[in-house]
Amino acid sequence: MKKIFFFLFLFSSVQLAFSKPVNIAIPTITNGPHDTVPYVIDEDEMSDFNDSLISFPASDLYCDFDTVNTHYPKFDISILKNTSRNILLCDESSCGYVHPFQGKITSTFGPRKRRFHYGVDIDLETGDCVAAAFDGRVRIAKKSKSYGNVVVIRHANGLETYYAHLSKLNVEIGQQVYAGEVIGLGGNTGHSHGSHLHFEVRYMGQPVNPAELISFEEHKLKSDTLTLSSKTFDYVAEAKKAAVRTSAKGKGSKGAKGTAVAKATKGVHVVKQGDTLSSIAHKYGTTTKALCAKNGIKPTSTLHLGQKLKV
Numbered sequence: 001m002k003k004i005f006f007f008l009f010l011f012s013s014v015q016l017a018f019s020k021p022v023n024i025a026i027p028t029i030t031n032g033p034h035d036t037v038p039y040v041i042d043e044d045e046m047s048d049f050n051d052s053l054i055s056f057p058a059s060d061l062y063c064d065f066d067t068v069n070t071h072y073p074k075f076d077i078s079i080l081k082n083t084s085r086n087i088l089l090c091d092e093s094s095c096g097y098v099h100p101f102q103g104k105i106t107s108t109f110g111p112r113k114r115r116f117h118y119g120v121d122i123d124l125e126t127g128d129c130v131a132a133a134f135d136g137r138v139r140i141a142k143k144s145k146s147y148g149n150v151v152v153i154r155h156a157n158g159l160e161t162y163y164a165h166l167s168k169l170n171v172e173i174g175q176q177v178y179a180g181e182v183i184g185l186g187g188n189t190g191h192s193h194g195s196h197l198h199f200e201v202r203y204m205g206q207p208v209n210p211a212e213l214i215s216f217e218e219h220k221l222k223s224d225t226l227t228l229s230s231k232t233f234d235y236v237a238e239a240k241k242a243a244v245r246t247s248a249k250g251k252g253s254k255g256a257k258g259t260a261v262a263k264a265t266k267g268v269h270v271v272k273q274g275d276t277l278s279s280i281a282h283k284y285g286t287t288t289k290a291l292c293a294k295n296g297i298k299p300t301s302t303l304h305l306g307q308k309l310k311v
């Protein structure tokens with residue numbers, strides 16, 4: 001039985017409310033990344049993985065560490081109206097960024113033909129080493145139809161970085177990686193025409209233009225802080241138009257995915273078969289903790305079919 005070694009992290013809590021600008025620092029790791037307690041999960045426990053009490057990077061922002069679905073549901077960007085979030089990219093002692101691969105940019109973030117391109121393409125040769133941009137934990141390491149061999153790393157500040165079309169995966173789910181560590185080899189897998197690295201940055205499921213934080217000419221960070229505001233996500237309207245064009249054109253094609261954060265019908269969710277607090281929280285872009293608080297229930301409470309939850 002395959003074992004996955006997992007390490008408990010204790011992070012300082014970060015304010016979730018968006019009522020005012022919030023500085024989201026890379027959380028303090030109480031015991032240091034090299035001084036943590038190993039925890040072993042076998043396959044039988046994987047189903048309980050998401051709802052477990054195990055901490056993971058940015059666990060104060062994300063309600064789980066989904067190791068199956070490549071994308072986390074996109075958060076509702078309207079909550080950034082009239083406010084902003086500062087994401088610290090460097091910790092106090094060092095700026096732990098390493099450029100994933102120093103190659104020529106062949107495609108930037110933005111509209112591309114009928115679809116929106118949510119990443120930056122970097123030219124490389126199959127077999128070239130691709131490095132983790134920041135320290136983090138591998139959430140996804142799998143073969144996907146569109147991304148090919150893809151690695152998704154979640155970072156302590158809430159960002160996730162994606163490395164797609166790899167020819168080889170060098171890491172496993174749950175693995176702690178450090179900036180500069182080779183996580184795979186460049187390739188041409190998935191929906192790809194020619195060897196390249198498709199590199200994405202996302203924050204709570206929403207793609208962020210990597211050029212907002214990285215200088216692809218100088219292969220370094222533009223600043224030690226990334227400020228997320230509604231302006232950061234101005235592209236979303238454009239992406240939606242591209243999605244509409246694609247779905248109108250593609251017979252049977254679902255087109256680009258629109259916002260995945262569900263809109264609550266009159267603020268109420270009716271519990272259906274298979275629902276969990278975690279999945280409901282996911283669906284509405286909130287957290288299990290917030291959901292529980294809103295409904296006066298505990299994370300361990302049993303849900304009943306037809307039960308109405310305020311969301």
Ligand SMILES: [Zn+2]
Binds near residue numbers: 117121197
């Ligand atoms: Zn791409």
